[in-house]
Amino acid sequence: MNVVLDRVSVAVGGRTVVHEASLRVESGRFLGLVGPNGSGKSTLLRALYRVLRPHTGTVRLAGDDAWRLPPREVARRVAVLTQESGTDFDLDVLDVVLLGRLPHHGGFGGDSARDLALVRRALERVGASALADRPFAALSGGERQRVLLARALVQESQVLVLDEPTNHLDIAFQLELMRLVGGLGVTTVAALHDLNLAAAHCDEIAVLRDGRVTALGPPDDVLTPEVIHDVFGVRAHLLRHPVGGRPLIAFSDDTPVVTPHQEHTP
Numbered sequence: 001m002n003v004v005l006d007r008v009s010v011a012v013g014g015r016t017v018v019h020e021a022s023l024r025v026e027s028g029r030f031l032g033l034v035g036p037n038g039s040g041k042s043t044l045l046r047a048l049y050r051v052l053r054p055h056t057g058t059v060r061l062a063g064d065d066a067w068r069l070p071p072r073e074v075a076r077r078v079a080v081l082t083q084e085s086g087t088d089f090d091l092d093v094l095d096v097v098l099l100g101r102l103p104h105h106g107g108f109g110g111d112s113a114r115d116l117a118l119v120r121r122a123l124e125r126v127g128a129s130a131l132a133d134r135p136f137a138a139l140s141g142g143e144r145q146r147v148l149l150a151r152a153l154v155q156e157s158q159v160l161v162l163d164e165p166t167n168h169l170d171i172a173f174q175l176e177l178m179r180l181v182g183g184l185g186v187t188t189v190a191a192l193h194d195l196n197l198a199a200a201h202c203d204e205i206a207v208l209r210d211g212r213v214t215a216l217g218p219p220d221d222v223l224t225p226e227v228i229h230d231v232f233g234v235r236a237h238l239l240r241h242p243v244g245g246r247p248l249i250a251f252s253d254d255t256p257v258v259t260p261h262q263e264h265t266p
């Protein structure tokens, strides 16, 4: 299922924070959204998964305007893993993951043997089977993140939206999550802070700056030292990963601390 954003502008708190953003993610491709804090990544994603209505532009899922589709249909098409995904559930882990099946049912009580089998399998895939009967609220940040990924997996959607999915995760599970998501074959849009994870796993990268898409393309074309310096205000060196040759970015701390909006003096 392809995802197309066409000149999407979104305002929050009376201020436009995403300006005419256009993106196209082909079916099964993985787009990474990178950019400084406050550049509008989460806001753009919220417009995509139908939480914040753009004031101009369109979001299309397989050609259909996401804001004209019934919310349940969007929930069937798009699974979301965000930072704020329900940290206040008063439910056991198994039930939290079962919530991912809701878009496929009329409400609670529709859990079938297939649903439970999907939930068990998803918990296994994210290495969280042992947590199944624990209260969700009592889990660590990384354990919660795994469970919420399992919830997204059981949704069996064709589009996956991830907002800083590797937050809280140990390095092994960061890599596992990216590998797992990359192997699902679903269209994925992920806001990522780790440029090396983005370079290693994304088919394409969109760089947001002040709510505008300033660069878009394959990691090799986009994650250049020039773009990184321009957007993040840090000096970067482009290396090659010894295994596979993907871009590997090393940062130097010999640049003065500046915000990307300030003038840089050479």
Ligand SMILES: Nc1ncnc2c1ncn2[C@@H]1O[C@H](COP(=O)(O)OP(=O)(O)OP(=O)(O)O)[C@@H](O)[C@H]1O
Pocket (backbone or CB within 6 Å): 012, 013, 017, 035, 036, 037, 038, 039, 040, 041, 042, 043, 044, 191
């Ligand atoms: N509910 C809100 N009310 C007012 N302003 C908001 C709200 N949500 C976000 N903003 C502002 O919109 C801008 C974009 O925020 P957003 O969370 O989309 O950025 P981000 O790129 O995801 O940031 P980060 O990397 O820090 O998570 C920021 O200036 C933020 O302060």
